[in-house]
Each structure stands twice: as C-alpha cells, then as structure tokens.
Amino acid sequence: MMLVGTDSALEQLSLLLAHDANDVRFIGITGMVGVGKTTLAKLAYDKIVHHFEVHCIRENVREVSVTERTLVRLQKQLLCAILKENIENVRDQQWGINYTKKCLCNKKVLLVLDDVDQINQIQVLAGKKDWFGMGSRIIIITRNERLLVEHDIILCHNVEVLNDAEALELFSLHALRQDRPEEDFLELSKHFLDYARGLPLVLKTLGSSLYARGQDAWNRVRDNLRKIPKNKTCIGIFLFNSTKMYYFFDTHS
Ligand SMILES: Nc1ncnc2c1ncn2[C@@H]1O[C@H](COP(=O)(O)OP(=O)(O)OP(=O)(O)O)[C@@H](O)[C@H]1O
Ligand SMILES: [Mg+2]
Structure with missing residues (x-):
C-alpha cells in the first residue's frame, strides 16, 4: 500500500x-x-x-x-x-x-x-x-x-487531513504512478487537490480513476466536479467508468 x-x-x-x-x-x-x-x-x-x-x-x-x-x-x-x-x-x-x-x-x-x-x-x-x-x-x-x-x-x-505536499504526492501516485506530476499535469492536478481537501479516500479514488487517461478526460472529470455545489454537506457515490466515485462536502471549512 x-x-x-x-x-x-x-x-x-x-x-x-x-x-x-x-x-x-x-x-x-x-x-x-x-x-x-x-x-x-x-x-x-x-x-x-x-x-x-x-x-x-x-x-x-x-x-x-x-x-x-x-x-x-x-x-x-x-x-x-x-x-x-x-x-x-x-x-x-x-x-x-x-x-x-x-x-x-x-x-x-x-x-x-x-x-x-x-x-x-x-x-x-x-x-x-x-x-x-x-x-x-x-x-x-x-x-x-x-x-x-x-x-x-x-x-x-x-486524524488530520493530508497537507498540500502529501496530497499532491498521494494523488500523483495513483493518477500517474509517480510521486509528482510533470509540468503539463501539474496545473490540472491542482483542481483535483482543491476538490479533495486532503482526504486520502478522495485523492485515491479520483487519482485511480484518472490513471492512464489523457488530458481531455482529466478536463472532463474536472468539469463534472465543478457542477457540484460547494456549500452543502453531501456524501455521494456514483459510478464513473465502473469505478465508484465518492464525493464529500464539508460545510465546516
Ligand atoms: N496516509 C495515507 N496515505 C495513503 N492512503 C491513505 C492514507 N490514509 C488513508 N489512506 C487510504 O484512504 C482510504 C480511506 O482510509 P481509511 O479506511 O483508513 O479511512 P477511515 O478514516 O477509516 O474512514 P471511515 O470513517 O469510512 O472508516 C483507504 O483506501 C486508505 O488506504
Ligand atoms: Mg475506517
């Protein structure tokens, strides 16, 4: 692991x-x-x-x-x-x-x-x-x-959420199988990090679902995440290319 x-x-x-x-x-x-x-x-x-x-x-x-x-x-x-x-x-x-x-x-x-x-x-x-x-x-x-x-x-x-550096590493390990994204994926990765708020489960699930997919697919997933309202607590699960996706919203922060 x-x-x-x-x-x-x-x-x-x-x-x-x-x-x-x-x-x-x-x-x-x-x-x-x-x-x-x-x-x-x-x-x-x-x-x-x-x-x-x-x-x-x-x-x-x-x-x-x-x-x-x-x-x-x-x-x-x-x-x-x-x-x-x-x-x-x-x-x-x-x-x-x-x-x-x-x-x-x-x-x-x-x-x-x-x-x-x-x-x-x-x-x-x-x-x-x-x-x-x-x-x-x-x-x-x-x-x-x-x-x-x-x-x-x-x-x-x-147990605290991961800090930014740790979150980037975990996301990258799953999305790219390396501990840091190359330049062209770095900016894009940040959108997912914002979204995941340091939660390992979300970083892993999102990262794995993006693995071996091109920038177009990454952009599409990012756009989907943007559609979800930010102000309410919601834990949702839906299927994304037969991968279970988890969505969390934290009203406290
Ligand atoms: N520090 C970490 N580094 C990498 N992956 C992690 C880390 N912590 C947790 N994970 C991964 O995140 C997922 C969720 O972790 P875990 O099941 O321990 O959370 P939990 O707090 O027990 O959640 P729940 O409240 O649902 O029981 C697991 O897939 C686990 O492998
Ligand atoms: Mg548990």
Whole structure:
C-alpha cells in the first residue's frame, strides 16, 4: 500500500498508546470519513501487537450492529477472535459482558473496535478498565468524537487531513504512478487537490480513476466536479467508468 504522511501521526498515537506502561488505557481515534483512521490504527496495531497476550481488531462495528437487534453475536465473535477458541452460545448481552470480563481480566489485551457509532457498542463490547488485565490497550475508532467524551475517554488522537505536499504526492501516485506530476499535469492536478481537501479516500479514488487517461478526460472529470455545489454537506457515490466515485462536502471549512 502506498501510504503518505503517516509517520508523524503514528508517532503521536504511539505516545498515547505507551505500550510499555502498566495501566489499562482506552484510546480514541477520531476524524472524518475517509481520512485514514482505520489505516493508522492498523499501523499502530501491527507495531505493538507482539507485546500483548491476546489481541483482536473488530472492524465494521457500526455495520454489524445495524443488521443485528442486539450485540450478542458481536460479543461472541469478539470472544472467539480474542481467545481463539469456540465459545459456547452467548445467552444474552449481560451474560456476554460477565463472561468477557471473566476471561479477559487477567490478560494483557490489545483490542480495536473500528467504526463505533453508538455508546452502547463501547459499553457492551469493551466496558470499563477493570474488564482487562494490566497493560491492556483498547482502541476505539469513531467518526463521532462525542462518543468518546460520553465514555470518559480522554486519550484521543484526531486524524488530520493530508497537507498540500502529501496530497499532491498521494494523488500523483495513483493518477500517474509517480510521486509528482510533470509540468503539463501539474496545473490540472491542482483542481483535483482543491476538490479533495486532503482526504486520502478522495485523492485515491479520483487519482485511480484518472490513471492512464489523457488530458481531455482529466478536463472532463474536472468539469463534472465543478457542477457540484460547494456549500452543502453531501456524501455521494456514483459510478464513473465502473469505478465508484465518492464525493464529500464539508460545510465546516
Ligand atoms: N496516509 C495515507 N496515505 C495513503 N492512503 C491513505 C492514507 N490514509 C488513508 N489512506 C487510504 O484512504 C482510504 C480511506 O482510509 P481509511 O479506511 O483508513 O479511512 P477511515 O478514516 O477509516 O474512514 P471511515 O470513517 O469510512 O472508516 C483507504 O483506501 C486508505 O488506504
Ligand atoms: Mg475506517
């Protein structure tokens, strides 16, 4: 994977994680859609995972919660993944909570809950510090900073968008397979950078869709982007030559 500008973010996050400290820590990762929260968390996870007795990344918590009435199935999956054994049926949420505590309170756990969007997902799947053994780290990834506040998680890393140089590099890597555009594509590239506002997901998607296409095609895509109103928040997806295109608008800036 071609990653840009992750070094300093990883350093900051590592300071919060402080994997060699003996306390139990909940750490939040926040930031907008497609800014790179999951990517950063995985880098951090890979870097420290060998220090932990048991570990698990639980992705798509939001998505799974939508299709299920309770979190019982998620509790079960999480236990199976962490303990690497088949857990007997989790009877109900409360039983799952008690069982999770019982199994994990003496273990040094590294747990990532990715894409959390409801407070009860944290309460039911990760609960409190006393669920986990000394030195455990629980990473909660969410687009909604409020959830962390509500759960009293004060160690928090906000993933920032890429700066101009990083954005140009990422866009160029995908659109041109080189780390900087030649002169003739540089001006044109800037339109796409303006549009993407430093969001890796948009830079990648736009860049890849322009790869190996001529200036005429680039101009056409640029003109299409211009038609989209700038003042409202809108997350849209449409198909462009069978590539999914994502559009984001940020009313805050
Ligand atoms: N620093 C980076 N350099 C290059 N690509 C990146 C970087 N950060 C993220 N990406 C890419 O951008 C896309 C979105 O990243 P990611 O899934 O981590 O975002 P996210 O913040 O978790 O989004 P969501 O809120 O939808 O879960 C991915 O394809 C990822 O590979
Ligand atoms: Mg994510």
